Amino acid sequence: MRNIPSAANRRSVSRRGLFRAGGGLAAGAALGSAGVLLGAGPAWAEVPDSPRFDLVGAGGNPVWKKSLHANWVMQSFAYDNVHQHIYFAQVNSQNSDPDRVGDLWITKTDTAGNQLGSMALHNFGHGVSIAVEPYNRSVYLWTEWMSSSSGFGTKIGRFAFADGAVLEKTSGAIQDRTPSIGDTMINPQPAIDPSTDRLLVRYKTGTDQPRIVAFPLSDARAGRLASENRLVERALPARGSWGTDNPFQGYTAYGRYAYLLEGRANGPSYITVIDLNDTGQSTVIDRWQTTAGESLSGREPQGMAVWLHSSGPRLAFGFHSNTDGVRQASVFYKSEFV
Incomplete structure (x- = not known):
């Protein structure tokens, strides 16, 4: 299913060279909570094209029915992507111990999904998204952290992977990397x-009321995650009653575009494409249905990532x-571009 908004339905984005080639803000510029450059008129933040x-x-389909x-x-x-x-x-979906x-x-x-090691994290969250x-x-792994009673994390933590280790949420080995951009930040997912x-x-x-924000990794690594460090920020589509039946299941980004995964167990699965340079709750492709893995028993979409393979990005x-x-x-993966 494709739903590509017409030009009349999508707000135009100013292209004034506000960012350096690496995607950073021009010196002295700062962003407001809606992504507007403070003191710079109504121009919107922009990341380079891709x-x-x-x-x-x-x-x-490089990984098929692998036990973890x-x-x-x-x-x-x-x-x-360095070591492939x-x-x-x-997460333990049957947990009953508070x-x-x-x-x-x-x-x-x-x-190919063959096991090489493992690590336990106590009271971190639901594991909706992980970054490596x-x-x-x-x-270093980036995950939601400091689980609430709902089971979802309230912060983002960065820590080194150690095979066989057990990491408690109070460990000093965890670096707090939760953005502080003025917004209420519910269930942050990296x-x-x-x-x-x-x-x-x-x-x-x-x-x-979902949103997405991006930072240079060098700033994020160092804990510089304030308003002046963000590259772009925008709203994501509200999900309404449709979202109740089709849970959010993961996301990733490649250059200018973010990709969202949604769907329920034993039901259809969808990918939505977002232009990080657009505004409002607009989409490039809205709820494109994928039939990948449709023969799987109990099939449920879970997770997205960019794989930099020797043959090209996936x-x-x-x-x-x-x-x-x-x-x-x-x-599964897609490797062709439009």
């Missing part, structure tokens, strides 16, 4: 665009499945 992934076509470390539900995944590994986040709310397993695999950052001979070295955070400011998206109580992960 190609957009084509959602049609066969794509690929625990027999828990795969929620999200991301790539270490995947890190999956898993002391274990927000417990996650992280499973490290090769790009190879840096300084270590691999992603990294490895093609531009940007951290993106999806969050809500209220019921059904837009990867995943599915959890359940066959007679055995929970497994599958990953």
